[in-house]
Amino acid sequence: MPAVDGRPYSPGLEGVLAGETSIALVDGQNGRLLYRGYPIVELVRNSTYAQVAELLWTGEWPSEAHLPTAPLSGAVLTALRALPNESSPMDALRTAVSAWGASARLSWPPTPDQARDVTALAPSALAAFARLRQGLEPVDPDPDLELAAGFLYQLTGETPDEASARALDAYFIVGAEHGFNASTFTARVITSTRSDLASAVAGAIGALKGPLHGGAPSEVVSQLHEIGSVEHAERWMRDAIARGERLMGFGHRVYRAYDPRAAALREVAEGMAGMADWLKMAVAVEDIALRLFEELKPDRVIKTNVEYYAAAVLQGVGLPPDLFPSTFALARHAGWTAHCMEQAGANRLIRPDVRYVGPPERPLPGVAAAV
Numbered sequence: 054m055p056a057v058d059g060r061p062y063s064p065g066l067e068g069v070l071a072g073e074t075s076i077a078l079v080d081g082q083n084g085r086l087l088y089r090g091y092p093i094v095e096l097v098r099n100s101t102y103a104q105v106a107e108l109l110w111t112g113e114w115p116s117e118a119h120l121p122t123a124p125l126s127g128a129v130l131t132a133l134r135a136l137p138n139e140s141s142p143m144d145a146l147r148t149a150v151s152a153w154g155a156s157a158r159l160s161w162p163p164t165p166d167q168a169r170d171v172t173a174l175a176p177s178a179l180a181a182f183a184r185l186r187q188g189l190e191p192v193d194p195d196p197d198l199e200l201a202a203g204f205l206y207q208l209t210g211e212t213p214d215e216a217s218a219r220a221l222d223a224y225f226i227v228g229a230e231h232g233f234n235a236s237t238f239t240a241r242v243i244t245s246t247r248s249d250l251a252s253a254v255a256g257a258i259g260a261l262k263g264p265l266h267g268g269a270p271s272e273v274v275s276q277l278h279e280i281g282s283v284e285h286a287e288r289w290m291r292d293a294i295a296r297g298e299r300l301m302g303f304g305h306r307v308y309r310a311y312d313p314r315a316a317a318l319r320e321v322a323e324g325m326a327g328m329a330d331w332l333k334m335a336v337a338v339e340d341i342a343l344r345l346f347e348e349l350k351p352d353r354v355i356k357t358n359v360e361y362y363a364a365a366v367l368q369g370v371g372l373p374p375d376l377f378p379s380t381f382a383l384a385r386h387a388g389w390t391a392h393c394m395e396q397a398g399a400n401r402l403i404r405p406d407v408r409y410v411g412p413p414e415r416p417l418p419g420v421a422a423a424v
Contacts (some may be wrong), residue, residue, distance in 0.1 A: 062408055067306075071233060072241070076109055076391050079232040084310030084356075088230060097317040100396075102200055102225040106387035107170060107372055109230055110165045122194040122203035123173035125149075125181060128156045130191070133178065138186040141177060142379040145269075147258040149178030154251020161398035163250040168390035171254055175383050176249065176368045180207035183376060201225050202384065205370065216326055217370045223321045227314040227359060228384030232307075236260035236267075236385065237392050244393040245403040257389045261382050270381070271374035272301040273364035283337040290342055294349055300342055302361030309354045318362035325369045337363055 063069050073250075086093040088109055095298040096105055103120035122398070125133075132152035136145055158169060163304050181191035192207045201217035213221075231237070236257040243253040261267040280289045290300060305312060333343055339357055346355040367377050 060406075066405075071238065071405075072396075074232070074392070074395060075112070076388070076395060079234055079304070079307055081307035082307060082309050083380055084313050085256050086313045087230070091225060093313050093319075094317045097223045097226050097321065100226065100231065102222050102384075102387070105108055105226050105229055106169075109387050109391035110168050111360045120169065120173060120200045121196045122177045122180075122200055122207060123170065124194055125174065125177050125191065125261055126150045126153065126156060129174070129178055130181065133182050136182065136185075140182075140186075141262070142182060142376055143258060143262040143382065145182035146175060146179050147255050147262075150175065150180070150251055150255045150258065153178075154249060154255070157251065159249040159251055161247050161249060162400075163244065163253070163390065163393045165394070167250045168387070168394065171250060172199065172386040172390060173387055174202035174410055177207055179376070179379050179383060180204055183208055183268065204380075210374075210381045213370070216324070220321050220366050221326050221370045224318065224380075225384040226364060227412075228363075228381050228387030230385070230391065234266065235263070239391055240389045241392050241396040242403045243402055244396040247397075247400070250390060250393055253393045254386065254389055257385070258382050261378065261385065267378040267381055270302075270364040270367055271358045271377040273366055274374050274377075276301045277331075277335060277338065277364075280338060283334055283341075285339045286341050287345070290338075290345055291349075302364065303346065303357055304355045308356065309355045309356065309402075312358045314359035315357045315362050318359065318366055322362050322365040322369065325366070329351060331368070334363055335361070348414055 078085065078087070078090075081380040088096060088105060089112060090116075091108070102120065103118035105114050106120060107115040107118045128151045129149050129394075132148050133352060136148065150171060153171065157170070157327060177191075177194055184191055192210050194203055195206055195212070198206055199213070199218070199222060201224075202213050205213040205221060233241075239260040240253040240257040243256045244250075245318065280286050293300060319336075322335075325332075339361060343355075343357065346353070363381070364377070367380060368374075372380060
């Protein structure tokens with residue numbers, strides 16, 4: 054890495070320590086993810102998204118927690134109704150958060166109550182947009198349902214079965230937080246300017262919209278449909294690797310071991326009714342892919358990542374693939390807002406240096422240099 058005045062330069066800030074956090078430990082080398090010390094697999098097995106969100110926001114484990122979806126204000130509904138039906142769900146979600154922030158008169162620093170409000174608003178907004186683009190009216194929240202179940206209810210107008218609600222809640226838990234990823238870092242940069250929570254979350258949604266950060270679960274579904282069957286899997290993947298194509302659902306910027314979120318979601322997917330045939334194929338394809346990576350790319354550690362089994366869960370609860378990235382954004386609201394509060398708690402404006410690589414000082418064309 055070239056140095057600037059003796060300081061190393063790392064493209065993409067890879068390996069650069071840009072802060073300290075007590076929210077989560079992402080141990081890529083050993084395949085561990087801890088939320089305030091608690092392993093992700095244990096949280097998925099034994100907690101709810103409401104409990105995990107409170108843990109991230111306050112640092113304390115709540116014995117009980119309830120987080121239903123929230124009613125939409127007139128300003129948010131008006132903004133959603135004004136969007137073209139062909140708008141991206143991520144754009145709709147970002148618009149809703151911005152409209153909420155424009156009328157909420159948010160103070161700085163961000164607070165747990167603000168975090169609860171925007172996290173509860175987001176599923177209602179996304180469900181409302183999903184219905185509006187189909188020519189249907191939004192469904193009011195059911196205050197007795199938890200966030201994930203409430204989102205499914207507002208999408209369809211029908212109370213989801215317990216297994217589907219639990220599966221989506223588990224997905225929300227594994228998606229809630231993941232260190233200084235691109236969208237979370239974006240939220241912290243915005244917060245460091247003393248801007249409000251809505252601006253930080255809207256910026257985070259914009260970062261997550263990029264295909265290098267969000268969107269892979271829907272591509273996993275497309276990939277498995279292209280493969281078609283276990284019998285065709287090895288030939289298909291060998292050809293794809295030979296062409297230099299990336300296999301979706303494998304590899305991660307941080308993890309050099311099996312993604313613990315994938316392990317947690319595989320457990321959930323295996324327990325879902327109606328997913329047996331699709332999941333059986335997914336498991337078999339995963340085993341073939343991991344064997345091929347060891348054979349064809351022995352110098353690289355490429356393991357299954359969270360998107361692979363996220364696809365199984367999201368498809369299993371009946372979500373259309375174009376809602377996968379925005380549903381991921383719903384889950385990540387807890388982590389984004391927790392980081393905004395942590396940033397504000399010991400704030401310093403985030404402003405890194407940059408190395409100039411342009412031309413040296415020179416006169417304008419046709420202008421004589423000053424004597």
